[in-house]
Amino acid sequence: MPELPEVETVRRALAVEAIGRRVDAVEVGRDRVARRTSPDAIVAGLTGAEIERVDRRGKYLLVGLDTGSTVMIHLRMSGQLLIGATETMRPRHCHVMATLDDGRELRFVDPRTFGEVVVCAPGALHRLVPELSRLGPDPIVDGVDARDISTWFRGRRRRLKSMLLDQSIIAGIGNIYGDEICHRARLRPDRPVDSIDRRGCARLASAVSTVLDEAIAAGGSTLGDAQYVGLDGVAGSYQREHRVHARAGERCRTCGRGIVRRMSLDQRSTHWCPVCQR
Numbered sequence: 564m565p566e567l568p569e570v571e572t573v574r575r576a577l578a579v580e581a582i583g584r585r586v587d588a589v590e591v592g593r594d595r596v597a598r599r600t601s602p603d604a605i606v607a608g609l610t611g612a613e614i615e616r617v618d619r620r621g622k623y624l625l626v627g628l629d630t631g632s633t634v635m636i637h638l639r640m641s642g643q644l645l646i647g648a649t650e651t652m653r654p655r656h657c658h659v660m661a662t663l664d665d666g667r668e669l670r671f672v673d674p675r676t677f678g679e680v681v682v683c684a685p686g687a688l689h690r691l692v693p694e695l696s697r698l699g700p701d702p703i704v705d706g707v708d709a710r711d712i713s714t715w716f717r718g719r720r721r722r723l724k725s726m727l728l729d730q731s732i733i734a735g736i737g738n739i740y741g742d743e744i745c746h747r748a749r750l751r752p753d754r755p756v757d758s759i760d761r762r763g764c765a766r767l768a769s770a771v772s773t774v775l776d777e778a779i780a781a782g783g784s785t786l787g788d789a790q791y792v793g794l795d796g797v798a799g800s801y802q803r804e805h806r807v808h809a810r811a812g813e814r815c816r817t818c819g820r821g822i823v824r825r826m827s828l829d830q831r832s833t834h835w836c837p838v839c840q841r
């Protein structure tokens with residue numbers, strides 16, 4: 564499932580390829596992708612508009628148009644945003660197709676159809692996508708430091724990884740990067756957060772930015788399901804650098820001694836090294 568680094572990789576590529584381009588024509592193949600509004604709203608809101616900016620908050624991609632409208636794109640489980648020549652064959656599960664004025668087509672592909680495209684008229688973004696107002700700070704856009712973290716953790720008994728995955732506290736981290744960040748910070752994912760001291764919070768702040776920056780530089784992670792690919796259809800490579808995520812039973816790449824364990828936390832598979840993480 565795409566998390567902050569994967570969505571940021573798509574955002575950067577989309578900014579390069581699409582800013583300044585006009586959308587000449589739009590087709591919506593499946594209504595479910597347009598469930599918050601309607602296929603007609605997507606067609607009407609996009610056709611003739613020029614793409615002015617491409618932003619991101621957490622896992623939400625926000626495309627600003629010259630009409631003042633904003634297009635919210637969420638990839639959820641298996642969404643992909645691809646760009647290609649109009650004459651190339653469309654992949655299966657292509658739900659929104661936007662022809663750009665340079666003859667290329669922007670395609671929203673999503674086998675599992677949890678993903679969404681919402682075109683929001685000026686001023687309607689927070690009404691149509693109310694969860695945006697409930698997002699915590701984005702660690703790349705806003706930055707997160709040790710002081711923020713120790714404030715969130717004070718007096719709370721919640722488990723560390725649950726806190727990291729709570730989008731209302733910090734936006735954009737999911738199961739992959741939650742595991743990798745806890746490992747980099749040398750903290751057990753099931754540690755109650757009020758037991759983490761100031762030095763632990765400092766390690767965590769630095770792990771959040773290091774792991775996310777490294778993952779963005781590697782174009783994100785593409786796991787065995789191969790569902791995440793960038794705008795150019797190319798998979799990410801950060802999975803090769805994962806120290807613990809999805810590596811249960813293998814030797815820890817950091818200490819070389821611990822065998823990576825798996826536990827279930829909030830019904831999510833969680834990976835950690837019993838030697839590195841306390």
Ligand SMILES: [Zn+2]
Nearest residue numbers: 815818836839
């Ligand atoms: Zn280790």
